[in-house]
Amino acid sequence: MNKNNWVFAFDLDGTLLQRNNKANKYTLDVLKKSKESGNINIVATGRGVAKTLPLLESKAIDHMDYLVCSNGTVIYDVKNQKSITLNSLDKNVFDIMKNIAQEKNLIIAIDTNSVNATSLPNNKLPEWLNDVDIMDMNILNLMSLDELSTLVLHPDTKLTQIAFRNPLKDAINNTELVRTLISNYPSEVYLTNSIYTDVNPKNTSKYNAVKYILDLLNKTNENLISFGDSGNDLELIKNSKIGIAMGNATNDAKSIAKHIISDHNSDTIGKFIQKVLDNKINLD
Structure with a gap:
């Protein structure tokens, strides 16, 4: 060629x-x-x-x-x-993943048509993150979960991705949990780099x-x-x-x-x- x-x-x-x-x-x-x-x-x-x-x-x-x-x-x-x-995600998917993040002490991040933002559990880095993990984190626009919710619910917001940063030992199980709980919404769920649960619109x-x-x-x-x-x-x-x-x-x-x-x-x-x-x- x-x-x-x-x-x-x-x-x-x-x-x-x-x-x-x-x-x-x-x-x-x-x-x-x-x-x-x-x-x-x-x-x-x-x-x-x-x-x-x-x-x-x-x-x-x-x-x-x-x-x-x-x-x-x-x-x-x-x-x-x-x-x-x-494409964009149904905003109900965010509510489901927000609840999982709260329950399991996870870092949650969203990508939208206007901004990327991240929320830490209890507004601080979780204890399960080691020093190397912290150095590798790519955090942009830190927000509380309430602020994240307000952003998502804005009528002009198109939600293009939701992601968890998981502890390595829990990443597979958390990804499967997400896949199960959002199965009624058109979405794709990926386990990325062994630690991230990425959720995107169907197809x-x-x-x-x-x-x-x-x-x-x-x-x-x-x-x-x-x-x-x-x-x-x-x-x-x-x-x-x-x-x-x-x-x-x-x-x-x-x-x-x-x-x-x-x-x-x-x-x-x-x-x-x-x-x-x-x-x-x-x-x-």
């Missing part, structure tokens, strides 16, 4: 971003080269737009054409600085949003190369011409990937893309 026909899609946390919350320098250099050759670069993340744009502004990530945020609920066009909200996924972009560009899955590491990347990896799992990926991501590369804290993505640009990757 011609080198300027590729669409590259990257998960952020555990994939494109290293532990320092920045992309590898060599990888960024290769992304620049790829974009200048006419290829398209897309971020596909569970983070909301307000938590992703600062990474572009600080050059922690760069050379991106689109940001797929909130697990595919929102698409941000970098060049035109415009967002498209593809919303990173892949569906990337497919939306592919259609805009008159391209297909045959043009798509994706990189991921977790449960919310599975559909994207599976439907790509070349789906790649990181070395630190979950077993389910590795099991469906065409290639498994090194872990995210390295230049492995840049090296793989360079091989694609040099036509040194088997496409069959």
